[in-house]
Amino acid sequence: MACDSYMVQLTLDGMQATERLARVLAGCLRKGDFIALAGALGAGKTTLARCLVQTLVPGEEVPSPTFTLVQAYDAPGLRIAHADLYRLRSEREIVELGFDEALEAGVLIVEWPDRMGGLMPADRLDIILEVDDGVEERRTKIIGRGAWAERLRGLHRARSLS
Numbered sequence: 001m002a003c004d005s006y007m008v009q010l011t012l013d014g015m016q017a018t019e020r021l022a023r024v025l026a027g028c029l030r031k032g033d034f035i036a037l038a039g040a041l042g043a044g045k046t047t048l049a050r051c052l053v054q055t056l057v058p059g060e061e062v063p064s065p066t067f068t069l070v071q072a073y074d075a076p077g078l079r080i081a082h083a084d085l086y087r088l089r090s091e092r093e094i095v096e097l098g099f100d101e102a103l104e105a106g107v108l109i110v111e112w113p114d115r116m117g118g119l120m121p122a123d124r125l126d127i128i129l130e131v132d133d134g135v136e137e138r139r140t141k142i143i144g145r146g147a148w149a150e151r152l153r154g155l156h157r158a159r160s161l162s
């Protein structure tokens, strides 16, 4: 029976582990994918998004889109939109950010996805990062929802995530 969600918990003990996770995820991304990056200020959301983009577009700078709200990158055959909704004032503003078009053209990675409320797609990969003060280690919960549940289970079974 298909499950609605599938969770993997990982401890990323530093940048190399974060880069490895980004490579695994980047390797299976396709048009229409939505990745929600949650976690407190400084948890490492932008860092993981940057690693993902840089895996697909080597050498790209990938600044935090805190002020631009959304930033797009062109990977071969796939556009990647990276958004940070921390400064979003209302859900209505989301319409102006062109998320529907971003998902049609490629992958959408969103920091502070809770700002989207009910506008978050049901098929998505949730990544929740937690960090304690002064340590490099990031505790990570990765949850595949809807169609992502089977995909994440497949990655986990193939031992791609460890």
Ligand SMILES: Nc1ncnc2c1ncn2[C@@H]1O[C@H](COP(=O)(O)OP(=O)(O)OP(=O)(O)O)[C@@H](O)[C@H]1O
Pocket (backbone or CB within 6 Å): 012, 013, 014, 015, 018, 039, 040, 041, 042, 043, 044, 045, 046, 047, 048, 064, 111, 136, 137, 138
């Ligand atoms: N896996 C990691 N290992 C070690 N340091 C990390 C890791 N991920 C992030 N950091 C460091 O933590 C700091 C904050 O990271 P980052 O900007 O990615 O957080 P954020 O969750 O995007 O924060 P914000 O909520 O402000 O957007 C940076 O100095 C970054 O280098």
Ligand SMILES: [Mg+2]
Pocket (backbone or CB within 6 Å): 045, 046, 047, 064, 084, 111
């Ligand atoms: Mg950030």
